[in-house]
Amino acid sequence: MKDRLKKEQPIVYQTLKNCLKQNRLSHALLFSGPKGTPKLQTALFLAQSLVCEKHQGFACEECDSCRRVAQATYADVIMLDGSQKSIKKEDILNVQHEFNKTALEADGHKIYILNRAENATPEALNSLLKFLEEPSGESTIAILVVEEMDRLLPTIISRCQILPFRPLDQESCCQKAQQQGVSEEDSFLLSHFIKDAEAIAQTAQKETYQKALAGVRYLLSHLLQMEEALIWLQSEVFNDRETMKETLLLFIDLLSAILQDTAKQSDCSIVWIRQEMARIRSLQIDQSRWLLILLSTRDKCSRPFHMGLLLDQMILEMKEVLG
Ligand SMILES: [Zn+2]
Known part of the structure; x- marks a missing residue:
């Protein structure tokens, strides 16, 4: 000790x-x-x-x-x-x-x-x-x-x-989560916004997390077909009213984590994340505006908004930034 x-x-x-x-x-x-x-x-x-x-x-x-x-x-x-x-x-x-x-x-x-x-x-x-x-x-x-x-x-x-006691930094959190058996990918992503290895391990096993992650990957690979992506997200990811808020919060946190890393020009050992980061850069997306949209949606989640409408609005606002 x-x-x-x-x-x-x-x-x-x-x-x-x-x-x-x-x-x-x-x-x-x-x-x-x-x-x-x-x-x-x-x-x-x-x-x-x-x-x-x-x-x-x-x-x-x-x-x-x-x-x-x-x-x-x-x-x-x-x-x-x-x-x-x-x-x-x-x-x-x-x-x-x-x-x-x-x-x-x-x-x-x-x-x-x-x-x-x-x-x-x-x-x-x-x-x-x-x-x-x-x-x-x-x-x-x-x-x-x-x-x-x-x-x-x-x-x-x-x-x-x-x-x-100061919070653990992301890297130590990520390492600890991996020692507890969480995959490199999940540890890396979740340690951006959860600073506790045990909580990371619990979240990584949740269905809402798996769905949110699939949603983020789908959206990032369809950046030029955002409306199509939205339809897919509605039917495959955000299809359960009970867990919709939790899934949306995780979706926002995961997407924010990738955007922040892209803005910081940091490297990543996970292949698909590295590729998406390169794609975001090559499309010259205004990442700070996207982050603001995500932040304001996250904020609205704590108020009695209709989660489905929040999702639609968020994706359409992100599309507008793309022009
Ligand atoms: Zn003693």
Whole structure:
């Protein structure tokens, strides 16, 4: 974990390293960052580092204490998970009650990890932070793991030391997705707009994605017969009202990804994408206007528009740009 953290999140790595070395870790930490960044893993790794029997900064990940934290059997490291249901004040009070009984482990540190803390009630977070600020809470540390920081009250945020996790770049995302068995083509395309390998793997298996991809390929190979392409798209791709919105969003994201790469003159190892990029360039299409049309259609998708009409309008506007 140490090496992964150093490579993927160098700022978080350095901050924690310094704090552990100088023993000046805040009692309330806030790990904030998008889905797919290793916030929870880092929270557990920090908990291990605090109770590790080797006391050498970062955790050894091998001693009995480190192993028990990883197996969730270390009594003084408690995780409350807000990813499935909200964390309530009673949940916090129950843990405090347990912690107060005895120092359960020899080490003396007590660590709360609140996963998806934005799903905790403000009362729960307030009662936890208030306790940490009291002398009795001195050996206790809380790590709040959040994906949507704007859902936390400013009064909560201001009492925590914030460690921002930056999103993975496209290339690392693409590599990770491939390690999870996603094809090179799907990983490459999806990593343009999904920055989480697991979510990429899930999307790649969806029928809506397969349809949207087929639609993009058809449209790109019929750039000079856009009206024909539209008829095909209506009957073969956007033929299910239930999934039409999802398919249209994926269609827009995929097409935008290819257009952006074309505009950036970037290279691509996937043959058909490279060929389509060359074709778009040779037709001298105004890519920025196409991207604007896609963007404005994407925006309208979140409002109660008729998806079929949105598609028709989008394709016809794109055709007008071609002249
Ligand atoms: Zn250890």
